[in-house]
Amino acid sequence: MKFTVLTIFPEMFAPFNESILKRAQAAELIKIELVNFRDYAESKHKNVDDIPYGGGAGMVLKPEPIYKAVNSLEKTGKSRILLLSPQGKVFDQKAAQKLAAYDNLIFLCGHYEGFDERIRSLADEEISLGDFVLTGGELAAMAIIDSVARLIPGVLGKANSSEYDSHSQGLLEYPQYTRPPDFQGMKVPEVLLSGHHDKIEKWRRKESLGRTFLRRIDLIPQIEFQPGDYQLLEELCLEYPEIEPYRHRWEHLKPAAKSKKRKQSL
Ligand SMILES: C[S@@+](CC[C@H](N)C(=O)[O-])C[C@H]1O[C@@H](n2cnc3c(N)ncnc32)[C@H](O)[C@@H]1O
Structure with a gap:
């Protein structure tokens, strides 16, 4: 997969020369x-910004250099142009999963006061990293590229390493532990030392559900419930009564009562 970033600060992307994404690039x-869309500026001084019409503070990115840069790109396969903006749709794991299906993602990074409005028509989508304002789109592009790249098979090493990550199935991840089993009196839960795979899976599912209900009730509509969740949520409800008001969210999972009527033998 190819990530193309249009920016006037390419040196900011040094983090991609480290760790997992460095290895993923080496492995192609x-x-x-x-x-650098400054290279496409026509003026003598390679200006990419100018004062806003109508007055006001700050400088606005001019349309010509960005249009020229986009038109000169060699797009690879299924491509999508993403404009980074605090006015865009807020990025999340679902969006990362959708973007991972493209062959070429092209990022337009704004700076200063932002883009001349006409640049927006180049984009297939406007994406925001969150409801806050950054000085430029570079950090947002880096965060998005990082989260999409790690979904590409092989990038994390093990094919399924991202399967249970927070937000992958609408849930927060369960607690993780490593050695030692007892650190300053804080013990690793017995079940994780038991080697009993089914019990471990059940414990992890319950912890994920519990964490999501207790920490992020806004995520509940996105949870991909499984039939076994009913029992786990009923148990959680006894341990954490604050979950009780959300019972209607899992009541549909209640297993049908088994009929006591026996088939009459003929
Ligand atoms: C200072 S901001 C401009 C904000 C613009 N004046 C506005 O109020 O919408 C400069 C650039 O940073 C990037 N940026 C700022 N906040 C962002 C966010 N939350 N998500 C993605 N990009 C952001 C955008 O590319 C934007 O053009």
Whole structure:
């Protein structure tokens, strides 16, 4: 998969020369192409910004260099142009999963006061990293590229390493532990030391459900419930009465009562 970033600060992307994404590039699982759209500016001084019409503070990115840069790109396969903006749709794990299906993602990073409005028509989508304002789109592009790249098979090493991550199935991840089994009196839950795979899976599912209900009730509509969750949620409800008001969310999972009537023998 190719990530193409249009930016006037390509040096900001040094984090991609480290760790997992560095290895993924070396293994040619991903390619990260940085395009300085200042190179496409026509003026003598290579200006990419100008004062806003109507007055006001700050400088606005001019349309010509970005249009020229986008038009010069060699797009690979199924591509999508993403404009980074605090006015866009807020990015989340579902969006990362959708973007991972493309062959080429092209990011337009704004700076200063932002883009001339006409640049927006180049984009297939406007994406925001959250309801806050950054000085530029570079950090947002890096965060999005990082989260999409780790979904590409092989990037994390083990094919299923991202399967149980927080938000992958609408849930927060269960607690993780490593050695030692007892650290300053804080013990690893017995079940994780038991080697009993089914019990461990059940414990993890219950912890994930519990964490999500206790910490992020806003995520509840996104949970992909499983039939066994009914029992786990009923148990959680006894342990954490604050979950009780959300019972209607899992009541539909209640297993049908078994009929006591026996078939009459003929
Ligand atoms: C200072 S901001 C401009 C904000 C613009 N004046 C507004 O109020 O919508 C400069 C650039 O940073 C990037 N940016 C800022 N906040 C962002 C966010 N939350 N998500 C994604 N990109 C953001 C955008 O590319 C934006 O063009």
